Amino acid sequence: MKASRIPAGTHGTPSELAPLPFTLLCITTLCVLAAHAPHMPVWYTAILAAIIAARWLQRRRQRGRISAWLRVALLVAVPAAVIAVYGTPFGREPGAAIVCGLLVVKLLESERVRDARMAIGFACFILMSALLFDQGLAFTIIVGLMLLPALATLRALEPGLPGGSGWSGWLPAFRTGTVLLGVSLPAALLGFVLIPRLATPLWGAQGNGEARTGMTERMAPGDMHSLLTDNAVAMRIGFDGAPPPESLRYFRGMVLWSFDGRAWVPGDAARRPWPPAPVGVRGPLTHYNVTLLPSHQHWMFALDVPVDAPEDALMGPDHTLWSNKPIDQAIHYRVASAVDYRLASERLDPRLRATALELPDGFDPGARALAERWRSEAGANDDAIIRDALALFHDGGFVYDLDAPPLDRNSIDDFLFNTKTGFCEHYASAFTFLMRAAGIPARVVVGYQGGYWNAFAHYLLIRQSDAHAWSEVWLAGRGWVRVDPTAAVSRVVLADTGGAAGDVGGGNRSWWMPWQNRLDVINLWWGQTVVGFDALDQGHLFRPFGIEHATAQMLGIALAIAVFLALGFGALLASLRPRHKPRDALAAAQLRLQRRLARIGIVRGTGEGPRDFYHRCILSLPASAQPLRALATDYLELRYALAEPPPERIRAFLRAIRNFHPRRVVK
């Protein structure tokens, strides 16, 4: 290869990596690690970061690659560690962990400009893949900002930056990328809007939305703990009129009928294709729109209790909503609910009744005995039994605590008579069990309760931490009645997990939670406009121009035109000459001096050359002769003797002019 290029300026051999781009490359790699840190094991991230730091220190002392043995060892260790943690090298998390490790290995052998460019390209790709895990606005902005060190590295690989080991090269290195990202943002947005979306993925990409553990169909004591400490947004609800009062904000998700001694599951009853009993509506219906974020389940949530199923959904016999497709992307639906209602008040289907009284044999004898005692005391009065149970939770030394101890085989007995500590699912589970043992048909309902009312944007924000479980009992003449046993608990221990349990009215929300709630309106906008922008929205892009449905071809043509226009516009911008002609600083300074002298009566004549003029000044102002003589020498030399006067000397001359104040001699 002929030495046809001499790039990268001042350091060492042409293609060798200078210290500044190498440092920037290390920073870029650290950024990539940081972007992926949320889903990588902490020790893995820490080790990779330590390797980067060690490599940086090593190269600062002496250039050269890390020995090949070490690199090969790392090349083997990275996938080995990932397989040890995840059990497989395939999948999103293991894949991300492996590529992060490979990038670090690449850094170990980066000694040339070429290596660094490859590493930067690789880093950009890995940065993008971090967005597969979280598409939130804040995270997207952070990842976008992480492009800056990558672009700064690319810039530093080229010549023309101030050299040296100081910080002088940093600002110019970052400036180019920042300006380019800023200037090209409109073009980027245009591309984003116009790039035709794929109607169906090219390869398997199902169920790859955000990796959230939403609500599950199985409720065992302690299962909901991770949910109740998750501040992720579950759904947003906009009401047509005023929102329902806080005490009625129960959002029904699924109904759990079947108990196996340990966990509650929907059971067969929920799946039976029976039509739901008509809802006895009292008072006006509440109409509202729901945006449900992906849960990868079929359950849809509605204010207790929905009167009809929205499109593409069914209503189960227990008035739950079941989407026909798993909710892999955010969906919007509109429902009407009755907050004041009667459910199956006339009669309970005997088969449902049997299911609602079913208890597993051989579990929890203590709870059964307690319920039978209540029954014998209360006779036929179901209300009294419910009161007994709530009184037990209120006065029996029960504690609401997210850190509930694990329960033994007879979980209800253990909870009721021993630990007496738990959260909504413990109470709902125990209460429902007691009711069934006492002969009252009962079931567990899981959903969300509470939420944050954003008065500014008029919507109710429900987070995963608002998840809740409560009970419904069937009472003759009144139908299914909601009972929230958790609300009866008097003692609340605030968990320090930073999470929030919706069922105690937001007792332990952290200090920034209110701000997060208020700012959620931005997230809402982001989710609806950007993340939710899909092929359907795109098809409607040209509606204002009378095109009902834009095809991919139209979009492509529009994109091509946009690219062409953007390039043309950019070229126009780039070819603009700097507006101000390089000013003649010397002439300006000289004029300034003349103005100052004119004020005291020494005016330069039209035909008077600078030498004569200075001479005359010196004669007229003997007090200032010394500085004037110096100025004259400087000016004449700068103006006439030097073809290319050094800028320092020009600056010194300007300074001298500024500091010159003619002293007038009183005559």
Added chain:
Amino acid sequence: MDAAIRERDSLAARIRRWLPALARGRRPEALPVTLDRNRVYIVPTRAGLGFAVLLATMLIGALNYQNNAALLLTCMLGAALASSMLLTWRELHDLTLRSLHADHGFCDARLPIHMAFADDGRARPGLHVALDDIEQPCPLRAGVSRATATAPTDARGWMPIPRLRFSSTLPFGLFRAWSWITPDQYVLVYPRILRDGRPPSHHDDPRERTTAGGDEFAGLREYHVGDPIRHVAWKASARHDHLLVREFDRAAPGQPLRFDWRDLSGLDRETRISRLAGWVCDAYTAARPWTLVLEDRRTLGPGSDAAHYHLCLTALAELP
């Protein structure tokens, strides 16, 4: 394998030969010349093509996973990298080469060429210039409008300044912009210097010099083509593999040396010129006066100053 590489090289070489022929800026033109948009060319570099593939991969990935945040990031990166093309182009656009002047240079050495650009207040830190295959950085800061590059020389005499190729890959090295200027200007290249012949003695008359036994014998040295045959130390040479000649002490300072074209009979023309040039240089370095007698008996000197030195070398360079 080897043949394949050669094949490719020759193809590349052919393209290199062809492209300039198609491009503007190949006809000699008088300075100043401004690189307007019609004559600045730009193509992606190899790294640029690599990034294009990378962006395409990112795009397909983001589309496939229906991940709009990733798509937005890809669009931002793509737009920023693509618009870096405009910055690359801007490095050359509107560059005005005001004037050129060359130093005195000898044939076969690289000849420094000083370029003066119009100062438009714009910095061009990544500017490179090439007068042959070697790219030389010539960064321009705002307010600095001079730079120097070197040109190859292969023959004495008046040489047209070779075509200048200005190029830049700033800011990201993904695009390469270039443009040609062929200045309508010549520089004088001094002859190649040969230093292997002993300069003749100081005497005016060459015949007298050859019998100059009065000079003090100083030692022996290897024979070089052109040495007077009577200086050969035959006896000493017989004991060695090669011929040796006697060296005599130089004449006392103050007396002008005489370099005569005819002293170098038996040599080809270019070697004679080179030898004379070498003597002139040595004398000038030693600050000794000399006289140069050319082929046509034109006599220059005696003298020892810079003007005389340049006069002599110019005369030698301009010999037909």
